[in-house]
Amino acid sequence: MTAVVKHATRKPLEITNATAEQARARNSRLREQFPPRTAERWWSQTAQSSEETLRHLTAPPFLPAANGTRAGRRRGVTKLLHWLSSQPGDTWQQRWMATGAEGLCGAAWVELPQRWLSERGPSPSHDREDLTSGLLMLICGDVIRPALPWMLTRTHRYLASVMAEVRDPDGFARLHQLAAAGPASSRKDAQIAATRIATLLACKGGRIGDITVGDCVELVDNQRRVHARGGQKKVDFYLRLRAMGIFPEDAPATIRAFGLALGQLSIEELVDRYPIQSQPVRDVIVDYLRERQPSLDFASLDAISRTLAGLFWARIEALSPGIDSLRLPPAVALAWKDDLKVKKRAVVGSDGKSVEVTSPRLNAKDELMRVRAFYLDIAQWAAEEPARWGPWAVPCPISDDEIHKAKERKRRKARMDQRTRERLPVLPILVSTTDRRRREAAGLLQAAGDTEPGALIPGTGGALRRAIAPKAAGHLIWAEEISSGRRRNLTYEEEEAFWAFATIEVLRLTGVRNEELLELTHHSVTQYRLPSTGEVVPLLQIAPSKTDTERLLLVSPGLADVLSAIISRLRGLSGAVPLVAAYDVREKVWNPPMPLLFQRGIGSEHRAFTPTAIRKLLINALAATGLTNADGEALSFSPHDFRRIFVTDAIMNGLPPHIAQVICGHKNIDTTIGYKAVYPVETIEAHRAFIARRRASRPSEEYRIPTEEEWDAFLAHFEKRKVSIGTCARAFGSPCIHEHACVRCSLLRPDPAQRARLAEIRDNLIARIAEAEREGWLGEVEGLQISLAGAEEKLRQLDRGHGQHTAVDLGIPTTRGDR
Structure with a gap:
C-alpha cells in the first residue's frame, strides 16, 4: 500500500525540483571530467523502412520461445509502426518525439496510439498489451531511444531480460556473475541494478561496455527530478558497473561524489552567497580572502567568508544602503554591533503563525575579532603595497577593549x-546500559533468525513473532509485535545498538575528537616492541586533524576488545576490511578509499559514518537509559x-x-x-x-644500579603477592593498608579458578553474621558486613570479566608493497 501511494504522488515531468538544478551545478569540475554521451540524431536502426524494421524485430534474437508472446510482440510492432508512420519526420526517432507521448507519465502514453487505431478500425481488447510489447521491441531493437525522465516514470518488468537476449548477452552475463558472487540477500538489488543499466542502454544506445560515468550521473539526476523510488538502489547500479571495470581508474568510488556533496567553492562563490551591492567592497573581500587562503584550511576560509560577507558587510548595507567605503559612520558601526549581539530566527507558533525569536549570539566577540583582523591586516599590507591596499586602509571600527574575552x-x-x-x-550507567542493549539486540536477532516466518520468537514471552516480509531485502529480519501489530527491523536495531556501543567505548577510552574517531582505519591499529623486555604493545595511531599533529595512544584491554569486535564485524569473505571513500564535511572533499573502522553497509555499498549519524546514535543510546538533567x-x-x-x-x-x-x-x-x-x-x-x-619518594640517590640484595628483595616482594583467592596488586615497598584483610581490598585481583573458595567465604560470612545477630555480638556485625560486601564485589568482578578477555587477532594490516 505504501509503494502505491509513493508512486501516485510523483510530480509531473514539467515540474522541476530546485534541488535537482542545484545538484547539476555542484562539482562542475568533476562533471566536466566525466560528461555524458550526447544524444545521437541519426543511427542506422532508426532510419530503416517500415518493412526492414518489422523484418528485423521479428527475426532472431527477437523471437521468444512462447508462441503467444511472439505473436503479441509482432502485432504490437506492426501497430506502432503504423501509428508512427502517420507522424512527421524522416526517422522513427523523430516521429516518436513528434507524437508527444513522452509528455504523459507512466503507461498513459498508450492512449495516443490506441485512440488513433480505434478511429481507423475496430479495436481488439488486447490492443493495450500488444502496444506495450511492441514498444519494448522498438526500444530494445534500438529503433527509438526515449528520454531518461520519461523512462523513469514507467515500470520495466521485462526490459533487462529482453536487453540481455537481444542487445548485449555477454555484458549482462558478466553482470549476472557479479551478482551470483555476492550474498544471496542482494539478489533483488541486482535485479533493480540490471533494470537501471538496461534503461541507460534504451536511452543512450550501445552496450554495457559503452556506458560512461556521465551517463550514470545523468540517470541519477533525472531520478531525483522525477522522484524515482529505490533509496540506495538508485545508485547501486553504478557500483556494479564500476566493479565490472568498464569505468576509467580515476572514476569516483561512488556516484554520490557528483551531487550529494557540495564540494569546495571558489572564493568568489563563497562571497557571492550573500547579496553585496557594492562591487568594490565585494572585490576587496575577495582579494583579502585570496591573500589569506594559503595559510587556512577550507573550513576556516568558509567561516571567515561568512563573517566578512554575511554577518558584516551585507548587514552594513542593510543598515546604510548605498555605502561603498570601509570607513563606517559611528552610528552605523554601533547599530551593527548591537545587531550582531543577537540571533534572529523564525518559528511557527501554536496558532500556525510565524514568529521571530531572538537569542544571544554566544560567539559575537569571535565575529568581531575576524572583522578587526580584516581591518588591521589591510592596514599592515597597505604599508607594503600602498597602491593596492592603501585606498582601503581606514580606522578599525572595533576597539581592542571590545574583543577582550576573559569574562x-x-x-x-x-x-x-x-x-x-x-x-x-x-557515565557508568550509560556504558552498562549501552552494553546490555547491544547484547539484548544481538540475542533477539539471533533468535529471530532461527525462527520460521510467522512463528513466535523464543525468549520474548510471546510478545514478538517473526514477520512475513516477502518484499523486504533478504538480509533484513523483521519482527511484529503481537499486541500492536507494529513491525520492527531487528537487523537495524542490532546494528544501531552495536555502533552506539562501539562509539561510546572508543570515545570514552581514548578521548579522541569526533573527526578523529571517524578517520580511524584498520591501519590505525599498530604495535610497538619494548626494547627492554621485547614485549609487544598495541597502539592506536590518531591521524592529524585539528592541530595537524599525529599521535599514538596505548590500547587498553577494554579498547582492544572493542576494536577487535569492530574489525571482526567488518571483515568480509576475503578477511579484509572494505575500502570506503568518505566525504570530509569540513573540507568539502572526498577522501581516497580507506579501510575505515566506522563504516556500515547500506544496500550493497559500504558508507562511512557521518557526524550526524554519530549524534543520532548517541541520542538513541541516551533515550534507552532514561537519564535526565537537573531540570x-x-x-x-x-x-x-x-x-x-x-x-x-x-x-x-x-x-x-x-x-x-x-x-x-x-x-x-x-x-x-x-x-x-x-x-x-x-x-x-x-x-x-x-x-x-x-x-x-624517589630521592636522587635511588637512581643508580641496584645491588644483588636489593634486586632479590624486589623479586621477593612479588612472590609475596600471591594469596589464596588471587593476587595483590599493591605497589612495591608499600604496606598492606587493610592489614591483610584481602577480601575487603580493592587492589586484590581475584583468581577465576578460586571462585568456589570465594563463594565458600561469602556463605561462611553470611552464616557468621546470622550467628552474631542471634547471639547479640553486635560489635562483630559491622565488620563482617564489610567483609561480605567485599566478597560479593569480588564475585561480581569475576562474573563481569568472564569471557571478555579472550585473545582476538586484530590482523595488523600491511602496506601495499608487502602484499
Missing part, C-alpha cells in the same frame, strides 16, 4: 564544567563531552596534566587544564603536590 572564557568554562559534572557520575529534561551527550570527561577522570586519578596534554594532542597545556572540571589553581596545586611526592 566570556570564564562563563564558557563554567558551562563546560557543569556539563562535565553532570555527565561524569552517570528533568533528557540528558544529552555530545562526542566532545567524552573528551572532557576523559581528561577530567585521568587528571583526577593522578595522571599529570602534561601527559594528558600529549594524549589529547593539545598544543597548549592550558587547553588541557581547561578541560578538567575544576579550577585551574586546584590543578596546578595538585600537579605541584604530585611532583613533590614523587621527589620525596
Whole structure:
C-alpha cells in the first residue's frame, strides 16, 4: 500500500525540483571530467523502412520461445509502426518525439496510439498489451531511444531480460556473475541494478561496455527530478558497473561524489552567497580572502567568508544602503554591533503563525575579532603595497577593549564544567546500559533468525513473532509485535545498538575528537616492541586533524576488545576490511578509499559514518537509559563531552596534566587544564603536590644500579603477592593498608579458578553474621558486613570479566608493497 501511494504522488515531468538544478551545478569540475554521451540524431536502426524494421524485430534474437508472446510482440510492432508512420519526420526517432507521448507519465502514453487505431478500425481488447510489447521491441531493437525522465516514470518488468537476449548477452552475463558472487540477500538489488543499466542502454544506445560515468550521473539526476523510488538502489547500479571495470581508474568510488556533496567553492562563490551591492567592497573581500587562503584550511576560509560577507558587510548595507567605503559612520558601526549581539530566527507558533525569536549570539566577540583582523591586516599590507591596499586602509571600527574575552572564557568554562559534572557520575550507567542493549539486540536477532516466518520468537514471552516480509531485502529480519501489530527491523536495531556501543567505548577510552574517531582505519591499529623486555604493545595511531599533529595512544584491554569486535564485524569473505571513500564535511572533499573502522553497509555499498549519524546514535543510546538533567529534561551527550570527561577522570586519578596534554594532542597545556572540571589553581596545586611526592619518594640517590640484595628483595616482594583467592596488586615497598584483610581490598585481583573458595567465604560470612545477630555480638556485625560486601564485589568482578578477555587477532594490516 505504501509503494502505491509513493508512486501516485510523483510530480509531473514539467515540474522541476530546485534541488535537482542545484545538484547539476555542484562539482562542475568533476562533471566536466566525466560528461555524458550526447544524444545521437541519426543511427542506422532508426532510419530503416517500415518493412526492414518489422523484418528485423521479428527475426532472431527477437523471437521468444512462447508462441503467444511472439505473436503479441509482432502485432504490437506492426501497430506502432503504423501509428508512427502517420507522424512527421524522416526517422522513427523523430516521429516518436513528434507524437508527444513522452509528455504523459507512466503507461498513459498508450492512449495516443490506441485512440488513433480505434478511429481507423475496430479495436481488439488486447490492443493495450500488444502496444506495450511492441514498444519494448522498438526500444530494445534500438529503433527509438526515449528520454531518461520519461523512462523513469514507467515500470520495466521485462526490459533487462529482453536487453540481455537481444542487445548485449555477454555484458549482462558478466553482470549476472557479479551478482551470483555476492550474498544471496542482494539478489533483488541486482535485479533493480540490471533494470537501471538496461534503461541507460534504451536511452543512450550501445552496450554495457559503452556506458560512461556521465551517463550514470545523468540517470541519477533525472531520478531525483522525477522522484524515482529505490533509496540506495538508485545508485547501486553504478557500483556494479564500476566493479565490472568498464569505468576509467580515476572514476569516483561512488556516484554520490557528483551531487550529494557540495564540494569546495571558489572564493568568489563563497562571497557571492550573500547579496553585496557594492562591487568594490565585494572585490576587496575577495582579494583579502585570496591573500589569506594559503595559510587556512577550507573550513576556516568558509567561516571567515561568512563573517566578512554575511554577518558584516551585507548587514552594513542593510543598515546604510548605498555605502561603498570601509570607513563606517559611528552610528552605523554601533547599530551593527548591537545587531550582531543577537540571533534572529523564525518559528511557527501554536496558532500556525510565524514568529521571530531572538537569542544571544554566544560567539559575537569571535565575529568581531575576524572583522578587526580584516581591518588591521589591510592596514599592515597597505604599508607594503600602498597602491593596492592603501585606498582601503581606514580606522578599525572595533576597539581592542571590545574583543577582550576573559569574562566570556570564564562563563564558557563554567558551562563546560557543569556539563562535565553532570555527565561524569552517570557515565557508568550509560556504558552498562549501552552494553546490555547491544547484547539484548544481538540475542533477539539471533533468535529471530532461527525462527520460521510467522512463528513466535523464543525468549520474548510471546510478545514478538517473526514477520512475513516477502518484499523486504533478504538480509533484513523483521519482527511484529503481537499486541500492536507494529513491525520492527531487528537487523537495524542490532546494528544501531552495536555502533552506539562501539562509539561510546572508543570515545570514552581514548578521548579522541569526533573527526578523529571517524578517520580511524584498520591501519590505525599498530604495535610497538619494548626494547627492554621485547614485549609487544598495541597502539592506536590518531591521524592529524585539528592541530595537524599525529599521535599514538596505548590500547587498553577494554579498547582492544572493542576494536577487535569492530574489525571482526567488518571483515568480509576475503578477511579484509572494505575500502570506503568518505566525504570530509569540513573540507568539502572526498577522501581516497580507506579501510575505515566506522563504516556500515547500506544496500550493497559500504558508507562511512557521518557526524550526524554519530549524534543520532548517541541520542538513541541516551533515550534507552532514561537519564535526565537537573531540570528533568533528557540528558544529552555530545562526542566532545567524552573528551572532557576523559581528561577530567585521568587528571583526577593522578595522571599529570602534561601527559594528558600529549594524549589529547593539545598544543597548549592550558587547553588541557581547561578541560578538567575544576579550577585551574586546584590543578596546578595538585600537579605541584604530585611532583613533590614523587621527589620525596624517589630521592636522587635511588637512581643508580641496584645491588644483588636489593634486586632479590624486589623479586621477593612479588612472590609475596600471591594469596589464596588471587593476587595483590599493591605497589612495591608499600604496606598492606587493610592489614591483610584481602577480601575487603580493592587492589586484590581475584583468581577465576578460586571462585568456589570465594563463594565458600561469602556463605561462611553470611552464616557468621546470622550467628552474631542471634547471639547479640553486635560489635562483630559491622565488620563482617564489610567483609561480605567485599566478597560479593569480588564475585561480581569475576562474573563481569568472564569471557571478555579472550585473545582476538586484530590482523595488523600491511602496506601495499608487502602484499
